[in-house]
Amino acid sequence: MVISLNSFIEKADLLTQTEIDKVRLLAFYHHNHQEDFEFSVDLVCDWFEKLGLHKPNKSQLKQSLSKSRSFVKGREQESFRLHVNELKSLRREHSFMEEKSEEIEATDTILPASLYEKTRGYIESLSKQINASCENNIFDGCAVLMRRLLEICLIHSCEHQSIDAEIRDSNGSYKMLSGIVSNAINNLKLSLSRNTKSCLEDFRAIGNFSAHKIYYNARRSDIQKVILEYRAVIEELLYKNGIKK
Numbered sequence: 001m002v003i004s005l006n007s008f009i010e011k012a013d014l015l016t017q018t019e020i021d022k023v024r025l026l027a028f029y030h031h032n033h034q035e036d037f038e039f040s041v042d043l044v045c046d047w048f049e050k051l052g053l054h055k056p057n058k059s060q061l062k063q064s065l066s067k068s069r070s071f072v073k074g075r076e077q078e079s080f081r082l083h084v085n086e087l088k089s090l091r092r093e094h095s096f097m098e099e100k101s102e103e104i105e106a107t108d109t110i111l112p113a114s115l116y117e118k119t120r121g122y123i124e125s126l127s128k129q130i131n132a133s134c135e136n137n138i139f140d141g142c143a144v145l146m147r148r149l150l151e152i153c154l155i156h157s158c159e160h161q162s163i164d165a166e167i168r169d170s171n172g173s174y175k176m177l178s179g180i181v182s183n184a185i186n187n188l189k190l191s192l193s194r195n196t197k198s199c200l201e202d203f204r205a206i207g208n209f210s211a212h213k214i215y216y217n218a219r220r221s222d223i224q225k226v227i228l229e230y231r232a233v234i235e236e237l238l239y240k241n242g243i244k245k
Contacts, residue, residue: 147207
């Protein structure tokens with residue numbers, strides 16, 4: 001996965017650089033996304049504005065770009081591009097651009113960031129993967145991940161209430177999700193809301209179908225019809241298990 005702009009800005013320490021070096025770094029970032037990338041002064045101003053930076057003086061910026069050895073004129077009129085030697089230098093300076101990123105890029109498709117941020121690392125990672133898989137049309141993967149997060153939250157809820165022995169087998173291992181769900185629905189101490197109880201089996205089934213049904217493929221509509229309920233259930237469980245307060 002290509003590194004995100006926000007991650008690049010942080011790793012390259014871009015915000016502490018001079019104006020011309022900010023342009024140099026941003027041009028390098030965009031060059032890595034588009035071969036033979038060229039840019040105009042207007043495009044640079046747009047970059048700065050979107051990042052919340054002071055908008056450059058166009059005439060002064062154009063003059064600085066023309067004088068700098070880091071840039072050469074582009075093929076299009078009034079355009080610039082990075083000098084080939086500058087590109088080589090930047091690649092050496094920022095070798096992390098060549099590394100495969102493990103960062104999960106996702107928006108709040110299913111679970112809003114406000115729900116999972118500052119919980120636990122593995123819950124944050126799972127939540128981001130759920131969102132990212134849905135956004136990228138990986139619906140079976142999304143359903144299986146949703147099932148996994150549900151299982152984790154139910155187990156933590158039982159642990160928090162000191163009733164986890166009820167969902168363990170004779171060997172001390174946790175039961176299958178069907179047994180955990182059955183216990184959660186009927187457990188008075190856990191005291192789940194009526195809406196949550198009514199949804200648990202549906203969420204388990206969706207994940208099971210994607211994980212085990214040979215001829216089944218989840219579709220966007222399968223995920224979309226449970227998003228609101230799923231979000232509400234996960235939020236309730238995060239409070240029940242004490243991870244959110």
